[in-house]
Every structure is written in C-alpha cells, then in structure tokens.
Amino acid sequence: MLKLIAKRMGLMVVMLLGLAVITFTIANVAPGDPARLAAGPDANQAMVEQIRVERGFDRPLPVRFVLYVDQLLHGDFGSSVYTGRPVARDIAQFLPATVELVLFSISIAIVLGVPLGVIAAVRQNKPIDHAIRLLSVSGVALPMFWLGLMLQWYLALDLGLFPLGGRLGIFTDVPEPITGMISIDALLRGQFAVAGEALWHMVLPATALSFPALAAIIRVNRAEMLEVLGRDYVTNARAQGIGPWRIIAVYSLKNAILPTLAMIGLRFGWMLGGTVLVEGVFDFPGLGLYAAKAAVSSDFEPIMAVTLTLGAAFMLINLVIDLLYAVLDPRVRNQI
C-alpha cells in the first residue's frame, strides 16, 4: 500500500512538472511580451523593463523555465495586477470557498444521483426510467451558467426563497477562520445559525454546478446496477427469498458503487473547473470568480497559478480515488 502511494505521488510530481511546462509554454509562446503580460495592460515601459529584469524575462528560455519552477517551489506565483497582491495569498484566500462549494455540490450530486440511478435501473424502461433519463441527458446539455442564472431569476429574485449570491448575508459576521470554509468553521465554533446560512447561500450555485455531475453519476450507476442485477448471484439471492431492498442495497449497490466512485472522482475534478462559470453568476468569492476576472482583464500570473492549483487538486483527487478503489475492491487490494 505504502509503495503504491509513493509510486503514485512520484508520478504526480512528474505530471505537475509537465503541467508547469504547459503553463510556461502558454506564457512564453503567446504572441507579445511576457514581461508586458506579467506587468499587466496598464503598465508603462519603465515598469515593463523593471519586471523583465526582476523576473528574468531577458534570459534564455531553458534558464527561465528553471527559474519559473524554482519560484513555484518557493510558493511564488507572481502577483496579481487586479488585486495588487501576491497570487499565492489570493489563492489561499479564495480556494477554501471554492472547495466548500464543490464539496457541497458533489454531495448533492451523490445524494440525488445514486438513488436515482438505482431507481432507473430497477424500473428499467418504465416511465420513471424515462423521466430520470431526461434529467440526466439534460444535465450534460444545460449550460450551467445559464441554469444558474435561471435558478437565480426564478427562485431568488422572483420567489425570494434563496439569497441572490455571496457566502453570507451582509449583516452576518464571518466566523473566525479555521479551515476558511464558512459552514465548517461555524459548525466547529458552535454557530449553527451561521452554518445554516452559509449552506443556504450555497444551495443555488451548488445545484447549478452539480447538474453535469448528477447526470454522469445517474448514468454510470444505472448502467452498473443493470449489469449487477442481471448476475447469477442476484438471481440466486432472489430465489432464496431475500427481500427486494436487501438485494438492491446489499447485494447489488455494493458492487455497482465502485465504477460510480470513479465517475464521482472525475466529476469532482471537473467541478473545480466549472466554478469559473458558476461563481460569477452568484458573486461567490472563490477561485473560479478570481480566475474569470483575471482572464477577462488579461491578468496573467493569476490565471497560470489557478491552472496549476486546479491541476494539482485534480491529480490529488484522482490519487485519492485510486487509493479508495484499492481499499474497497478486494481484487485490487490483494494485488498490492
């Protein structure tokens, strides 16, 4: 097990280095002057020259790549023209909000997706199966930023059921940060009303963000359940008179859940990318909104840093899922 973890961590370092090559290439092959890009659109010539020498843009490419990796290893992602602060500090501030939103969102997708997948499989080709299929096909096709806008328009503006956006109401004090995730911090400090309010603020953005994942989870879980339900041992369990719920929950779902788990991991990573689209709609101050603002104002170093951060997070999630797989699946467990 430890050997597997070590091997996978090593591979992840290589992959991250590869990702750094890509961001470095984007930054340096793009037409235009990297020093000018780093300085931002409003900088004058003297500032550009200063940044050129400061950040080593006057040196040859391979040297610059080594410098770049060295900076990254020291946690130096450059600075943002937009916020006027070091990018590393911005990311440290915005990342927890995004992680909180994505965790909430993936929970919605799992809590709804797994049972819906099971129901669709058990009632195959019945009206409910078709209804669930319509939901899952739509989930992939709906633009989530538009879905977010429509939810906001109808449920927040029209009916007033949910707040328009943000992480908390303006009169609520943010709890003293522990993790930076407001709902968890509030729970840890015993401020249950604040935790509830934070979750309430996340319902609409998380719903919009969860739709593609929900669709994918339903699809995979339905297909896996259908396959498992057709197996001989399930027929055997049925013949022995074991109740339908026990067959579904214990005999089938347990075996169908592993491929679903792989899909959950993949979608979890994609959600991190989806926050760029959804956070702006709900004015949710996370990494996605930060990246979107930076991209529109050609604020270069934050975009590259967010790309690297999300890439690292994506790889980490995949690693965790692979390890979970190894723990849960006895066939894989015994091989290592």
Place this chain on the structure above:
Amino acid sequence: MTDSNITATDLRTAGKPAPKSFRETRRMIRTYSRSFSSMLGLALVALFLFVALFGPWLAPYPEDAYGAVNFDIKLLPPSPDHWFGTDQVGSDILSRVLIGARTTLQIGLTVTGIAVLIGVPLGLMAGMVGGWLAETIMRVTDIFLSIPGLILAIAIVGALGPGILNAMLALSLVWWPGYVRLVQAKTLSLRNETYVDAARALGAGPFRILFVHVLPNCLSPIVVKASMDMGMAILGAASLGFLGLGAQPPYPEWGAMISTGRAYLPDWWWCSFFPGMAIYLTVLGFNLLGDGLRDVLDPHQR
C-alpha cells in the same frame, strides 16, 4: 457443394472488411429509428443545421444581428412581431438567435475538426509504433487530460487575448487529447487481432495494415465521440463567450448574448432565456445523436 469450395470463398473475402451492404445499412437505420431519443436528437441536429445554413433568410430582422440600433423598441416582451422579444438596443432576439446558429456551427466544426486532425494521427502513431515515441505522446496526453479543459482554454485565451478566433484556437488546443486516448486504446487492441496478424503474415506493409485494417475499425468510436464533442465544443465556446473571452457583443453569439442579457434579468428575462434554450437544445441534440450512433455503430461500448 464441397468443403473446398467454401474454404476458397472464405479465403478470398477474408482479408477485406465486409462491404456494408444495403441490407446492413437498412438494419442500422431501423435500429436507429426505433429509439425515440435518437430520433429526437436527429431532429434537433437537423433543425440546427437548417437554421445554421438558412438563418439570414429565416430571420425576420437580419440587420439586427449586426448591431442595428432601434431604441424606441428596446426591451419589448415576446409578441407576434418579435417572438423572442427585443434586447436593450431594440434588436430582435429571434433574429440574433437564428443568425447566431451559424457562428455556433462554425465553432463546433472547427474545434472538433482540429481535435480529430491532431488527435487521431497521434493516437494511431502511439498505438502502432510503440517505443519512446508512443511513450512521449501518451505522457503529454495524460498531462493535458489531468486538468479540466475549460481552465486550460481560459489560460490560453488569457494569454492570446479575448476574441472568437482565439477562443476557437484555445478550445481546439485542449480538445485533441481525448482522441489520442481513444484511438491509441483501440489501435492497441486491434493490432493483435487475428486478422491483422494474418494480414501481416501475408506480407501487408505497415501502411496497408494501418489504412485498410486498423483505421476503418477505429472510425465508429471516432464518429460517436465527434458527434458528442460537437455539443461539448459548442457548450465550451458558449461558456467562453459568457465569460467575455469569446465573441464580443454585439456579435450574435449565444453565450455572449446570455452574458449581456444577464444585466436585464429580473424584468427582461427573455434577453437571456432564449439564447440559453438554443444552446441547450443544440447540445442536447448532438448528445442524443451521439448516443444513438453509438447504439448502432459501436454496441459493445455501452
């Protein structure tokens, strides 16, 4: 009829892929048309293509797509004159949606086309050649797949500057790795099939094996993936447009229209509602089409 006769016929047809007979095509069409969702997908895609081709002639006020301004009829609700209402400068939203279909089709075709042109040859190379070359190709592919494509596309557009051409370029540059993965896996499994071995034993050169035996058998999954990717690329381009990184208003692009309409949302909902429906139905159409094609062309992939 003797045994030797049968063997001789078998030998003659053995090396060639069976020609798709009329009967086979008819069977495929029948399988496809039996599924309601596949036919719905086909209908949606057909409607979209029709609008994309004839949009400028279908649109009641074609000049509105290119920045015409009529402030005296701004923000009118949907009515017989303006089915989808009018936007903040008095442009007819129906006309803009209809003419926007052409942009959308161009983006989808370009992104998917470039992705296929880069991804398929690389995948074939990685699958057939092996060695350090294949290893390099696959590692680079893995790195590209290790990050959500939209983020990478945003990074590229951020470097190149916003605009519809840059958005298309960026999406194309992040879209190809999926095809490498697909084609490489398929090629690897085909390379060791008995009929490929047989062809090799009969003296077929690597290119003959590639183009006659391997590539035709890769086509089905490629077609299915390309159909799905048309939808996904359209969604990606609309997302970039919404963020302000793709087409710039007043250019009639659906994502950018939603972004503009957002400011008028509570009272003038039609500005962003209809372009969003257009995206949804188009992407839905391509996804259902892809699903249906997979059922027909590539049944084991389900």
